[in-house]
Amino acid sequence: MFRLSTEDWQAIWLTLKLCSLTTLILLCIAIPLAWWLAFGQQKRHSFVEALVTLPLVLPPTVLGFYLLLLLSPNHGIGNWLTAAGLPPLLFSFEGLVLGSVIYSLPFAVQPLKQCFRSIGTQPLETAALLGAKKFDRFYNVLLPLAKPGLIAAASLSFAHTLGEFGMIMMIGGSIAGETKVLSVLIYDHTEAMNYDAAHQLSFFLLVLSVLLLFILNRWQQDSRR
Template sequence: MSFTLSPADWQAILLTLKLCSLTTLILLIIGTPLAWWLAWGRSRLRTAVQAIVALPLVLPPTVLGFYLLMLLGPQGAVGGTLNQFGLPHLAFSFEGILVGSVLYSMPFAVQPLQQAFVTLGKQPLEVAATLGASARDRFVHVTLPLCRGGFIVAATLSFAHTLGEFGVILMLGGSIPGETRVLSVLIYDHAEAMNYAAAHSLSLGMLVAAFVVLFIVYGAQKRFDQVKP
């Protein structure tokens, strides 16, 4: 069974890599302070927020995709407001599936970071504070090095999970070439058209890529754990 990647396939591959990279970057930016708050916050809302963050782990992707479509579409609260200001709504757009990907992959970034912060504990930071280190210095020179394994796992799981997203993207973005047709959707399109050679080749490529990424990351995490002071 032979198959050569077409321009449309390469377009989907590049779009998928773009979506995975941006999703991972955004999740690390917003997930780090959120994970820190979940690890050490004392608010009564902490448990509710923790449950909301974990919802994508148990919620069917099509359910999340449906409600995001209603929210971001032209009649939704967000999409309708954007239209009123002369801006396009986010349904069936790359920006829309980016929002969906961030929400759907959030637990895969927040939970490893939260666990890393809890494992670190407050003592190293308190010691650094007594030595005159500012909050920024404590984060850069204490938290980041000692929790690097958690950050690596968070980034990799976020990237790999976004790579395999299907239900949320299909519901929210459909299958628009160059805009929302990522690899998982393209594989579905190939299978629906009974182009099994193309579906097999792309699926095998995603399987190998996901395994290699996870193998490298967990190997790196093990090495960092061994040298952790």
């Protein structure tokens, strides 16, 4: 029987909040980016696509290290925020969101890019000939046709963010209620040899991940029929 503490529930809520917000931001970024990669200027694609897919091969701790430098008060964005009198992103929930968007970007862009290529430009061109404006073509033509790709991108982004650890530890640490998500709390429980609590939270993540992938696979199967 599961007996979750207040700290456990706090980490669960923070994790779901991080995953949901990251997925929403990623969809807003990935839709235009994936369309450009699918049909934009080919000469610039290779470099941009390499940057987008870099988190797939780059160790999370390496990404976290450079984000740590970028967000620190003495470098890059962190220096600018300090000079402007704004709160730092390092070791904050907002910093985790920024890192998660970068870390999970390819999991949103790749499914959408493949989906857009399978749709092609003909439906939008036909709608344009019929007098539909750009927003109407986007909202009433492209989005309904791209629904499978959108669901795949959202599911994979959410699931990938759910399992973040190395990057989060580098830029967020383990601050209760602020940066201590489930993966970090599981590590803390394990380090304290509190294996029962670690097992409960690990099992929760395992079930949630399997459920997300199961729903995604069933949706893809149904959409092919």
